[in-house]
Amino acid sequence: MNRPFISLCPEITRTDALTLMDWLEDECVTRYLSDSRHVSRFIEQVIGRVQLPILTPLFNQGGRFFMAYDRHDARVGFVRLVKTGPDCEMVLVIGNRNDWGRQLGAAAIRESMKLAFLEMRAERLIARIHPDNARSLRAFERCGFVAESQAPALKSFAMTAMRYRQFLRETPAGHAANIHITEIDKDRLSSLLAFVRDPAVFELEHEIERATVVDPGQVPGDVVTMNSRALLQLDDEAVEVTLVYPEDADCSAGKLSVCSGIGTAILGYREGDALDWRMPDRTRRIRIEKVLYQPEATGNFHL
Known part of the structure; x- marks a missing residue:
């Protein structure tokens, strides 16, 4: 059985943006996203206003945006990382419902941690998740995140850089072969x-x-x-x-x-x-x- 595989691509094209629009029109996908309407309006404005094939600079305003691909180079979701001081906040969406349950979310979390801690040099990575979003809660817990606080609408999870490196050494392979x-x-x-x-x-x-x-x-x-x-x-x-x-x-x-x-x-x-x-x-x-x-x-x- 193939292990779950995700790669995060920083280049955002018009085709990517149109795919994002389709995902964000699915109520099951946006159910737990607090800013889905804002994101949809932003993407719609970009597509209508900018006639360029590459939209990466626009999507990276205020943070870094990545399209998530599976091993067949099919788009399956997106990740946004916003670094403020030593902290980095992560938003993750697996956009196609047919991909749910394949553990692609956990694979995307692992790739995001790699970027946040080793490239962006964050000291802490934070994810805020709706308490009813059981699938996401399980994915972050499985990747070693620790619950910090809970409000009625959001539950906050965090991973520190020190814990991440320790996690790599203790479970070095994750879902990859040991080396x-x-x-x-x-x-x-x-x-x-x-x-x-x-x-x-x-x-x-x-x-x-x-x-x-x-x-x-x-x-x-x-x-x-x-x-x-x-x-x-x-x-x-x-x-x-x-x-x-x-x-x-x-x-x-x-x-x-x-x-x-x-x-x-x-x-x-x-x-x-x-x-x-x-x-x-x-x-x-x-x-x-x-x-x-x-x-x-x-x-x-x-x-």
Whole structure:
């Protein structure tokens, strides 16, 4: 059985806006949304006033807006993150009723936490939920949120950055396969993160945070470590790659930076593992067919 998968895309198109309008016309979807009428009016005004294919700047006024896609790149909902000081408030909607019950809400919450804590550097993430919205209450509780307060119309849940990192280490996989990195690779990658300015590097930080850290001499020989060479299946294409640090990257030679999409995705996985990973244009299915070379397996613990 496939695990629930959600990717959050920051680009908002006119087609996205029209889909949002359809969702917000469904009373079952908007039943627990306090500002649904305001949002509907805003979207309608934007569509009528702005004749542009990309509407991202308009949707990001006062916060950050993301469309939620499933593994088939179908739109299933949206997330809005509004950061005020150290706190970030989250609004989540799974817009198509046919997608309810697939645990996509919990998957979207996990992706939102990654953005809020590792990219936006919030200290606390807050969600305010109607007490009768049982499905959402269960999803946030399942993701580790703690109830803080309750009013007649809203129940407040929160997750702190410290608790989030602890949660990653205690339940590192969530709904993803566990991964392993060596102590040396972790130290080098953690130092790298301090200097890389690419906003997408938070994905690498997330993978490091959730990984099981092992002694270089104890890492299984079928794990993709730094400077490993592996045969991958990318959708229907077989590709041989070497996972390297950014300064050694050379796409023409199959040397992928660990900061690239596929590079971050394969770090720490083992032969036979398969995962879905969102690239800028679409979601890719990646399978580790074989680890052809691993430095640690040949005694090169400091390569």
